[in-house]
Amino acid sequence: MTEQAHKQAHEQATKKVAVVTGASSGIGAASARALAADGWHVILGARRLERMQAIAQEIGGEAIALDVSDQGSVDAFAEQVQRCDLLVNNAGGAIGLDAVADANVEEWQRMYEINVLGTLRVSKALLPKLREANGHIINMSSVAGIAPYAGGAGYNAAKFGLSAMTKVMRIELAEQHLRISEINPGRVETDFSLVRFRGDQQQAEKVYADKLNLRAEDIAEAVRWIAACPAHMNIDRMVITPQDQVI
Numbered sequence: 001m002t003e004q005a006h007k008q009a010h011e012q013a014t015k016k017v018a019v020v021t022g023a024s025s026g027i028g029a030a031s032a033r034a035l036a037a038d039g040w041h042v043i044l045g046a047r048r049l050e051r052m053q054a055i056a057q058e059i060g061g062e063a064i065a066l067d068v069s070d071q072g073s074v075d076a077f078a079e080q081v082q083r084c085d086l087l088v089n090n091a092g093g094a095i096g097l098d099a100v101a102d103a104n105v106e107e108w109q110r111m112y113e114i115n116v117l118g119t120l121r122v123s124k125a126l127l128p129k130l131r132e133a134n135g136h137i138i139n140m141s142s143v144a145g146i147a148p149y150a151g152g153a154g155y156n157a158a159k160f161g162l163s164a165m166t167k168v169m170r171i172e173l174a175e176q177h178l179r180i181s182e183i184n185p186g187r188v189e190t191d192f193s194l195v196r197f198r199g200d201q202q203q204a205e206k207v208y209a210d211k212l213n214l215r216a217e218d219i220a221e222a223v224r225w226i227a228a229c230p231a232h233m234n235i236d237r238m239v240i241t242p243q244d245q246v247i
């Protein structure tokens with residue numbers, strides 16, 4: 001091994017490791033980039049492996065396939081993570097904007113599955129490694145986890161659920177020297193609305209038209225900062241909206 005290769009291997013082995021879920025686009029991809037720029041070794045997890053591999057290559061990280069709604073996939077992912085100092089539970093999302101009267105039960109189940117149970121599965125699988133590292137979990141909730149709105153009930157219920165779970169994790173894990181934080185972003189211009197409106201580009205664009213929207217990088221900067229705070233400091237919850245969005 002050359003001296004340079006040895007130095008790189010040593011650096012890799014001693015670098016703090018951040019795991020980011022839902023890292024193939026939007027807030028997850030931007031967070032992976034921001035953390036890598038801050039010196040973290042980043043492990044990216046998402047279903048879209050090719051997109052993620054390109055980002056991993058760009059930032060010197062690792063991409064591992066992950067479907068947070070599938071226990072087998074989460075177990076296989078966790079087995080490949082040797083060290084975890086930071087877990088950013090970013091995978092999640094909304095499907096539909098229908099009134100309760102027209103609710104689609106399968107879509108509600110899917111929202112609970114990805115936002116709540118997905119976060120549970122990944123956190124539970126990585127907790128032993130996080131404990132070893134006196135680590136930190138950042139859960140990506142939403143303003144939808146604070147403020148209900150018409151058409152939002154399924155997503156509201158999932159994000160309120162995620163916020164409740166985050167609080168309980170904070171209570172249960174504080175004594176074990178783990179830090180637990182929650183970010184509640186408002187309107188961020190990403191694929192979020194395209195997914196919510198089941199691929200309808202026009203409807204998705206309307207959400208962001210003529211408004212001051214946040215960029216994924218704005219939230220990534222919050223992730224980076226929260227993770228960079230000294231170990232005695234825990235950011236409990238951070239609500240971030242564009243200047244013209246009041247919740």
Ligand code: 8X3
Binds near residue numbers: 142186192
């Ligand atoms: C999404 C937040 O404000 O776009 O999590 O509904 S908002």
